[in-house]
Amino acid sequence: MTPEDLPGLVNADPVLRRWGRNLTTTLLLEVGPKSWLLNIHDGVVAEVRGGPFVMPSWIFALRADPAAWAKFILPEPPPGRHDLFALIRHGKLRVEGDLHPFMSHLLWFKAAFATLRPREIAA
Amino acid sequence: MIEPIIGRYLHLEIGGKPHRVYVEEAGQGVPLLCLHTAGSDTRQWRGLMNDGAVTQSFRCITFDLPWHGKSSPPEGWWQEEYKLTTAAYVEAIMAVANGMSLDRPIVMGCSIGGRVVLELAASQGERLGGVIGLQSSSHVDPYYDTSWTHRADVHGGEVCAGVVSGLMAPQSPEDERWETLWHYMQGGPGVFRGDLHFYKAEGDLRPRLAQIDTERCPVWLLTGEYDYSCSPEATLETAAAIAGSEVGIMSKLGHFPMSEHYAHFAEYLRPLLARIAAARS
Numbered sequence: 001m002t003p004e005d006l007p008g009l010v011n012a013d014p015v016l017r018r019w020g021r022n023l024t025t026t027l028l029l030e031v032g033p034k035s036w037l038l039n040i041h042d043g044v045v046a047e048v049r050g051g052p053f054v055m056p057s058w059i060f061a062l063r064a065d066p067a068a069w070a071k072f073i074l075p076e077p078p079p080g081r082h083d084l085f086a087l088i089r090h091g092k093l094r095v096e097g098d099l100h101p102f103m104s105h106l107l108w109f110k111a112a113f114a115t116l117r118p119r120e121i122a123a
Numbered sequence: 124m125i126e127p128i129i130g131r132y133l134h135l136e137i138g139g140k141p142h143r144v145y146v147e148e149a150g151q152g153v154p155l156l157c158l159h160t161a162g163s164d165t166r167q168w169r170g171l172m173n174d175g176a177v178t179q180s181f182r183c184i185t186f187d188l189p190w191h192g193k194s195s196p197p198e199g200w201w202q203e204e205y206k207l208t209t210a211a212y213v214e215a216i217m218a219v220a221n222g223m224s225l226d227r228p229i230v231m232g233c234s235i236g237g238r239v240v241l242e243l244a245a246s247q248g249e250r251l252g253g254v255i256g257l258q259s260s261s262h263v264d265p266y267y268d269t270s271w272t273h274r275a276d277v278h279g280g281e282v283c284a285g286v287v288s289g290l291m292a293p294q295s296p297e298d299e300r301w302e303t304l305w306h307y308m309q310g311g312p313g314v315f316r317g318d319l320h321f322y323k324a325e326g327d328l329r330p331r332l333a334q335i336d337t338e339r340c341p342v343w344l345l346t347g348e349y350d351y352s353c354s355p356e357a358t359l360e361t362a363a364a365i366a367g368s369e370v371g372i373m374s375k376l377g378h379f380p381m382s383e384h385y386a387h388f389a390e391y392l393r394p395l396l397a398r399i400a401a402a403r404s
Contacts, residue, residue, distance in 0.1 A: 076293065079349045083289025089266045089351040103271045104278065106285025 001073065001116045003029055003036045007045040009115035016115075017043050020108045025101035028058040032066030043108070060097035068092035073116045084110050128172045130193075135218045137189060138197070138211055144219060145193035146186040150178025153252065153403050154228035155396075156220060157185040158236030160258075160379060161207075161322055162283055162315030163306040164192025167233070170385025176393055180400040184228075186219050188212075190314050205317035209326045212239045217247060229399060231255035234353060234378060235322045241342075241361070245331045248340030253399065256344045258378050260357035261364070262327040269323070273313040280308035283315045290378035292349040295387075303382040329364070337367030344368060345391055347376030 001009070010016050020043025029036045035051035037058060064072075064087065071081035080090050087093035095102060102109055126149075133144045147165050149172040159167045165185040172183050187194035190205050216239065220228055229252045232240045237259030244254045272283050284304040291300050307315070335342060342365050346358035355372045362370035373380060373391050380388035 079292075080351055082293050082349060083351075085267065085286065085289045086351045099271070100276070103282055103285075104276070106282055107288060110285065110288060 001118065003038065003116070004048050004050065005116065006038065006048055006112065010043075010045045010112050013115065016108060016112055019043065019111070020105060023101060023105045023108060025059045026057065027101075028056055028061040030061065030063040031069045032064075034066075045112075058097065060095060060099055060102050062102075063094045063096065065092040072113070073118075075118050077117070084113065126173055127178065128169075132193075133186070133219065133222045135222050137215050137218050140197040140199075142189050142197055143195060144186055144189065144215075144222075146184060146219065146223065147172060148182065148184050148223075149173070150181050150183045152180040152182055153400055154223075154225040155181040155183045156216070156223075156225060156228045156230045157183060157381075158216065158230065158232030158239065159185065159188065159191070160234035160236060161318030162191070162287075162310040163303075163382075164188075164309075166192070166306055167303065167379060167382040169382075170389070171381055171392075174385070174389060174393075176389070177396055181229075181396060184219075184223055184225070188215060190311060190317070196311070205311075205313055206325075207235070207318045207321040209239065209242055209321060209328070212321060212326075213242055213246065216243065217250075220250075227252040229253050229255065231257065232259075233257035233381060235318055235326075237344075237353065238322060238326055238328060241328045241335065241365075242326075242331055244337075244340045244342050244365075245328075245334040248336060251340050252403065253341035253343070255395070256342065256358075256361075257380055258346050258350050258353040258358070259344045259361060260353040261329045261332055261361045263323055263352060263357065265323050266352075269316050269319050272319075273316045279312050279315075280310065283307045283310055286315075287378065290350055290352055291383040292347060292375050292377040294375040295377065295384040299383050299385070303379050306382075332361065332364040335365050335368075337365065342368040343395055344370040345373055345380070345395075346371075347373045347378065347380050349375070349377035352378055 023043050024041050027038050037049045039047040128149045130147045133146045135142050157168045164187045168185045190196045237256035240254035240256045284307040346355050362368045
């Protein structure tokens with residue numbers, strides 16, 4: 001799935017709605033040459049707009065390596081590609097800007113982007 | 124149903140100050156002293172302490188490090204910043220081992236516990252029966268700004284859980300993963316960060332590895348493959364620097380093997396413990 005699917009996935013999840021109830025921000029997501037601006041209000045993904053952009057305005061940016069991102073959204077992601085911090089650790093994701101919304105809602109962002117995986121993982 | 128775990132408080136002097144340390148115990152046999160990870164507590168060992176296959180041969184003991192779980196910080200804590208050091212950590216562990224009258228215990232620690240067992244093997248080896256390092260490495264380079272885990276405008280419990288959540292394998296059962304995170308959500312302010320002072324800064328044990336004599340104090344290292352804090356590569360590098368050590372990489376496990384998926388971890392641990400018990404008898 002793609003970032004355009006986030007409103008349908010996140011907004012329908014009551015757990016994410018509750019965890020994100022104080023989260024309002026705008027972030028830029030870049031995956032290689034593609035980019036999206038995500039507007040989040042009170043834990044609701046209100047808008048996802050695809051780039052390219054002229055003079056985008058955002059609070060923080062997530063810039064991901066496309067090959068690593070493709071593995072991150074696999075149903076059973078391999079070690080080192082299974083988590084946003086794992087991507088950061090391996091230099092496959094950079095976080096820039098005002099990190100307060102991201103760090104204060106870290107569980108939310110990890111879970112929200114994990115909804116892009118197609119299905120549950122078998123134990 | 125009542126679990127066989129008994130919890131008590133041990134009064135010890137650590138760092139020149141009186142401490143009331145929470146200790147749990149289950150089983151009989153070879154003493155097995157278990158150390159929790161940074162910012163967590165004894166509950167991480169609930170699977171092991173309830174595993175009859177282990178407790179029939181091992182006296183399993185685990186304790187909350189001061190400032191963690193039900194071991195309160197010493198009097199005057201509000202006047203200081205908590206920062207764990209190698210010396211303070213070793214002193215606390217040996218104080219508990221002495222206080223519980225443990226004869227050459229096997230010490231098994233995870234993460235910071237997996238780090239400090241390397242120092243124990245180097246400096247306390249003649250008093251121990253061996254060490255098991257889980258998610259063990261001699262050093263870790265910082266990969267995020269730990270100050271986020273202790274600041275007034277971010278919920279400490281939630282951010283600490285957020286930082287460690289991805290260290291677990293995605294295949295681990297959801298309930299055990301969230302139990303593990305709950306422990307992190309309950310840590311005191313700045314305690315996880317204070318532990319990371321040892322883990323990421325002060326406690327670089329690379330120079331100590333050559334001091335380890337595995338004839339005197341055997342070293343066994345086990346690391347889950349999904350851990351990107353203490354990676355399999357870091358454990359393999361550590362093992363290569365300890366002559367005579369044994370190392371294994373565990374599939375579909377992460378940074379908290381005993382807490383995130385005990386049943387799977389036990390497939391690796393039980394055969395090792397059986398060998399240790401046979402060698403001790």
